[in-house]
Amino acid sequence: MATTVTVPAPPVAAPPGEPRRGRRRGVGRLAVLLVSPTFLVLTLVVGYPLIDALRLSFFQKNSGVDPTTGMVQEGEKFVGLGNFTDLFGSDQFLHALRNTTTLTIASVTIEVVVGVAMALIMNKAFAGRGLIRASILVPWAIPTAISALLWRWIFQTDGAANALLGTDTLWTTEGIPAWIAIVLADTWKTAPFIGLLVLAGLQIIPAEVYEAAKVDGANAWSTFWRITLPLVKPALIVAVLFRLLDVLRMFDLPYVMIGPGKQPVETVSVLAFQEAIQFTRFGPAAAMSTILFLYIAVVAFVFVKVLGADVIGSRVGGKR
Amino acid sequence: MRRPRLAVLTVAAALALTGCGGGSDSGGGTAAGKLEGNGPITFVTGKDTSGYVQKQVDAWNKLHPDERADVIELPESADAQRQEMVKNAVAKSDTYSVLNLDVVWTAEFAANGWVEQLNEADFPLDKMLAPTVETGKYFGRLYAVPITSDGGLLYYRKDLLAAAGVTAPPTTWADLRAACTKVRAANPKIGCFAGQFDKYEGLTVNFSEAVNSAGGTVVKDGKPTVDTPAARKGLDFLVNGFTQGYIPRNALTFKEEEGRRAFQAGQLLFHRQWPYQYAKANATDGSSEVAGKFAVAPLPGLDGPGQSTLGGHNYAISRFTQNKKTALEFIQFMAGEERQRANLQATSQAPTWGSLYDDPALVEQYPYLPVLKESILKAEKRPEAVQYNDVSVAIQSAAYSALKGDKTSEQALAELQAKLETLIGK
Structure with missing residues (x-):
């Protein structure tokens, strides 16, 4: 999403004696020339599909059937914002939007807590640290569709979850249990990702800061709260941003684990996929994707601008 | 964001469609057009899990070396197969010649003019079980020739019924419940009845069966007829099953395989499968x-x-393929008794020829x-229904x-009736 390829030109003072404008124009031209292949590729690969999806979202396929021959009317018609207004009047879409949001908030929150805990453990020096680090990362290495299958087996009625809990909950039917199952499976898979990024942040915190804290008599909690957390914050915010963008377009986990059409775990991506592929209605599907795109863009914008997520590393080593 | 190719495809298709104007009447007339052209063809089918599809096609290729048929295997899931075939048809590609269609796709493919109308006299339809032939028709015209069929059976534990003194399998739902009560006297934990009740195509099948078995209909003569007392009795049989406990609660998660595991583990007395x-x-x-402990x-x-x-x-024959005459002959070959028998023997798939069901060797x-x-x-x-997927999803919900x-059943059926009316008309 964040494809802003701004090249921050360092403010160079114009060398004395040289006409400032000429020099700039020359450098600018070269820069345009050098960047143009990238822009060309981006236009083709990112721009065109985006614009075409937007165009598609203003059309609807004709679906009427001729009552005498039984044949379908062909072609498509322009409906303006019709697809969008339809969506906001549709319970199914509003549910999907709500599911996407609640799943995102719940799973990212839990992942942050678990991920930070994992990072703190991985950052400690102890025997077998390598083994712990490797094993924590295993879930992250398993393709989502495969882990979704594993979790489906765990959560089926005669599966491991019910055996362990001593219950006979129907996890894969419509209901809160399905939603909980998804949050659990997603946390299991992606908490290591947050752990990994936070670990990287932890490792650049100099040991002197902690020594100073110890000298000042800070306890473990205030060390964590006053030193570790503020210093690891840039890394954490980037990790959370990546996770948010990922969960907001969550598709494979609910689709494979619970199946499409189950309301509590139907996300916008699943709904859009069904609409386009199952029902071959590309207009409404494109409208859904567009709304999801805007939703994700707003979240990313808020993170970058308000919380100051440093995604492209432009402030590495620098102060604000 | 992952849909650029489809998007491009649709745009291309839309342009192509508008370009060809009113040229859709060749598939919409009442008489089947003449199918011409001999030469190589392709046969498009789902994943060949038995390995026997290739052997059937080999038998054709041996006899017709100049009109070879190549098998194009699509994924195992029916939805994925349909997606591929629809994509191919929307793009008007001539890659696919003979399409192996699920019985519920006939209307969609026929109404969109993606498959050729066929001449009934070209096929031994009178030898086939009449309901299977109906699945190949749309608006009273033949578009596809039935090759395999399938029907639901009531699997029952003959050992438990005999032990409880029940001599014959139930023919009514009341009998089924009575038999279950008797068996439960000795086996209190056994689940009485189950089918495919998870929210997927299998539920459409099981729901329609319940409604039809109570004398109702879901759609009749192209009109939704699901908000009737008969339909309600049908749905109530299933609903009461859950509230009164003769259907185990976990049957809500049963597709074919979950149910099969439960039946094989001895957890079910009756199983629709x-x-x-x-x-x-x-x-x-x-x-x-x-x-050895059950019968059907x-x-x-x-x-x-x-x-x-x-x-x-x-x-069925794709409208966009070359060599349609070969495709026609290929279907005739596959619809013949010899190939049907061979397929039944090798794969246990139900044939459409009626006589094979009475053949002593096969019955053995x-x-x-x-x-x-x-x-x-x-x-x-x-x-x-042309929009069969929408209809099916509405039924499932x-x-x-x-x-x-x-x-309540009443609420659900009233809402379903309204939904179906918007989908296929009043």
């Missing part, structure tokens, strides 16, 4: 605890024997054939909410 379960439940390698019967209904929903596959190999024939002869096809107890 397709014929494929017969061999697996009879396996003596230890995977099944009920081997026609599905029960409200006042007498019930009505199954039809499954199966039909072959597959003892359920006579019951299956009875089931198919009385079977009803699923609602015929309504039925599932009733089964879970979120809505």
